[in-house]
Amino acid sequence: MEENKCECGCNGKDEFLNSLCEKYLPIKDNLIQILNEVQEHYGYIPMNAQKVLSEFLNVPMAEIYGVVTFYSRFTLKPKGKYNIAVCLGTACYVKGSQKIMDRLKERLKIEPGETTADGKFSIEETRCVGACGLAPVFTVNGEVYGKATVQLLDKVLDELSK
Ligand code: FES
Numbered sequence: 697m698e699e700n701k702c703e704c705g706c707n708g709k710d711e712f713l714n715s716l717c718e719k720y721l722p723i724k725d726n727l728i729q730i731l732n733e734v735q736e737h738y739g740y741i742p743m744n745a746q747k748v749l750s751e752f753l754n755v756p757m758a759e760i761y762g763v764v765t766f767y768s769r770f771t772l773k774p775k776g777k778y779n780i781a782v783c784l785g786t787a788c789y790v791k792g793s794q795k796i797m798d799r800l801k802e803r804l805k806i807e808p809g810e811t812t813a814d815g816k817f818s819i820e821e822t823r824c825v826g827a828c829g830l831a832p833v834f835t836v837n838g839e840v841y842g843k844a845t846v847q848l849l850d851k852v853l854d855e856l857s858k
Contacts, residue, residue, distance in 0.1 A: 712738075717752050724754070724755050728763070731763065777815060777817070784797065784823065785822070796844055800849060801819070817856075
């Protein structure tokens with residue numbers, strides 16, 4: 697019988713997870729760094745990856761889930777082709793960013809953390825993205841749109857929907 701090279705819990709079935717288990721030492725301190733790589737690779741943190749990491753790092757699943765849901769950069773569902781994030785940090789909020797979020801939800805018919813059925817758009821709430829001078833701000837795949845208005849959002853959505 698062929699011996700499995702990987703001892704981390706993925707049984708060598710997932711090449712990417714296998715490579716992470718070879719790259720990192722199995723210590724809890726590496727959890728965030730490994731989750732960053734998983735998020736970047738898959739676009740979200742799949743349940744299977746949480747199970748593998750739980751076994752590899754000897755960290756309970758509930759703790760991994762807690763970390764994934766605490767940090768906004770991690771998501772449990774795949775993001776859309778265009779991920780639109782509205783800043784609800786103080787500077788943006790007082791300049792009306794909630795109106796932009798409301799319009800976004802109304803147009804795409806999804807809530808923050810969700811992705812449209814066609815996989816094209818996802819939306820999320822963020823806290824300060826470091827562009828308070830341009831408040832209110834939203835981003836599309838990390839590109840900042842400052843001095844945002846509902847009209848600007850509509851224009852961007854129309855453009856991306858083509
Ligand atoms: S509060 Fe929105 S960029 Fe700082």
